Amino acid sequence: MSKEIPYKIYLEENEMPKQWYNVRADMKNKPAPILNPATLKPVTVDELSGIFCTELAKQELDDTTAYIDIPEEIRNFYKMYRPAPLVRAYCLEKKLGTPAHIYYKFEGNNTSGSHKLNSAIAQAYYAKKQGLRGVTTETGAGQWGTALSMACAYFDLDCQVYMVKVSYEQKPFRREVMRTYGAKVTPSPSMTTDVGRRINEEFPGTTGSLGCAISEAVEAATSQDGYRYVLGSVLSQVLLHQSIIGLETKAALDKYGIKADMIIGCAGGGSNLGGLISPFAGEMLRGEADYKLIAVEPASCPSLTRGRYVYDYCDTGKVCPLSKMYTLGSGFIPSANHAGGLRYHGMSSTVSQLYHDGLIEARSVEQTEVFKAAEQFAKVEGILPAPESSHAIKVAIDEALKCKETGEAKNIVFGLTGTGYFDMVAYQKYNDGLMSDYIPTDEEIEKSLSGCPKVD
């Protein structure tokens, strides 16, 4: 196995995965079931089908089927922007002077600018197949909303996006991309839903939050005929769709006989990380191989490193099922000076369980050093990374520098989830030396956690 490794490893169309991998099937300790908020009993497919498409509700609750066929229509869409390249970061290695080999899986080569499209197209497909008129969703920074807009345009589905008000106003360009793809974008909290009106009344002048936008989108879905709600992260179905990232990564590494030593991903709700590590965690669970899996989260929203592993609400309005996860409490909102995404209070139940069982380790990093890593990466590798992705870059560089000290030629793989073209306000802050860090106090986290429901 001494083939020369190209800058970018592209799989051929016939090497592309034809099935998603459901890591839950190989987990002895399954993620705890999600609970109906009214009964506190595990939700059934029937109950979930009121919110999600039936097929997606099934995927959400299926923790035994290891491989699920990717429908041909989805594989055709994937061809438009996949395979995503696995890039050997030759220039970064040289710049750092490290003997480590650094690889990154780049998911930013599509107009939504991130990996979110992988699940958006799957969810839109099942909605279309079920004969629905449209879907509703929330979006924060806008990556997910953009991805869903693209997917819905492709399948000619109506797309209604509740966009956190502060982003709607401060990120007009993301909004316009969604509109160009035909989506209807509403700033949240709005006056178009009960929960929106209630929140606006209770907190006049609020600029919104992700949890609040989720509640509005769910209400909009359940109060219109022919609509369902879709979500871009946290859910088990999303991790299933995002396993395409890890499967392609593994196929590309295998193609050149490369054994990864560690796999690093940024973690907000867990969609990218969960998808990236899935097949590797599967090998670990089956006792076939060992890897160091690292979740990187912002110090300002540290659900894994400082949260608690309990049942919690997934949204502010408490209309969604409860999930057992590492959480900071559903009322937790990162400091206003937090620039990037990764601002969700909880974490995918699958990632949470794997972390709880010691298969994943977690690190938190502060944003100034994240942007410093982003700038360093951009200058030598060309790509201007999203702030979210740059969390993984930061830890990959740290690990590569450790290798420099020890002289080890480790294979470091990280997920570069997307590009930062719509995050230039944050870059400007960094360029102007105006970026600051904020770490929540223990008291703040305790207070927020006190709002968790009493289950268990």
Next chain:
Amino acid sequence: MSKEIPYKIYLEENEMPKQWYNVRADMKNKPAPILNPATLKPVTVDELSGIFCTELAKQELDDTTAYIDIPEEIRNFYKMYRPAPLVRAYCLEKKLGTPAHIYYKFEGNNTSGSHKLNSAIAQAYYAKKQGLRGVTTETGAGQWGTALSMACAYFDLDCQVYMVKVSYEQKPFRREVMRTYGAKVTPSPSMTTDVGRRINEEFPGTTGSLGCAISEAVEAATSQDGYRYVLGSVLSQVLLHQSIIGLETKAALDKYGIKADMIIGCAGGGSNLGGLISPFAGEMLRGEADYKLIAVEPASCPSLTRGRYVYDYCDTGKVCPLSKMYTLGSGFIPSANHAGGLRYHGMSSTVSQLYHDGLIEARSVEQTEVFKAAEQFAKVEGILPAPESSHAIKVAIDEALKCKETGEAKNIVFGLTGTGYFDMVAYQKYNDGLMSDYIPTDEEIEKSLSGCPKVD
């Protein structure tokens, strides 16, 4: 030759071109020589070397060498974002219901968002090799400035960008990308150059123009030790570097035994169009094949379709060599409602000569229909195109619809030069139904042309 054609044709690293192609070598009617503005005599390499790096000055004047080796350092950088895929627009074909096969060469998969990087890295390389400290340039919308900033960061060269003031103020994000890559960005006209001060005095409150920014950048280069000026379009050296687009396109087509019937490119200064068509025009010039080559320009800046083929100034300050080209006069500025790029008053001398000799045909299109084509393309092909690129999309769609009428399965190839992520203000205007068209009157063009120098 019945290999199934994938969505995206990627060349392997060993299939990548190792030489640029200089179409001038195969032209019987060479482009007219550029003239020293002081003597009105053809410039020499020595004279040009005061403005450009010596190697680039040689390339600028070399109209006999057909193939020029691409230095290894440049080929290594190309690997970071090349090969650019040649995409079969299966979804667009289906949407249009056309029997035509549509292919586009997508140059937007890099942070500068366009093909400009192909020449930026070459010019930065030669500057570095000559031992220079840095380079100066101008930028309008910012694609070229961004590309040059990336290239200079890679080679650790100082980069000074004069950005047309109206763009500097209205496109702060492009500016921040450049700053992130370490460039110094100055709004033009500035008070840092003689020509800038003169223009500011003569036209108080002016928001600048490309021609004016060029003059400032040239002055900045020639008044600092160890600096040279670089330019992203129009020049023959730029077309040489951009021939990589056409060479890769041709290699990808050949790989699958596809014979293009027509090749369509948007045309501002001619860098993309010239690069894309070079090898195809070469075959035509050598009598080996025939193609329909189409240049598409905005109706608001119609240098080929309504300009005059004469010697003209390349910049407002009249400090650059004169070039014989299709021009609207160096004082021509497109209407303020013109959204996209492609706003240069002239056209590459090579493209001009090929057009004059009937090898290229030209069409002008209005911007509302361009954005309509862009939206249609985005919805089915996923990629949100740059307004510039969308000019080519518009004509490709027109041609595909003609095939639908005639039932011909023509192979239509067009250049998708870049993405529109930094053009959302224009898209917003379109989405809101506020976009309008403007076509200059004959009188306006005549008036502007009257400022051309009396040469010939």
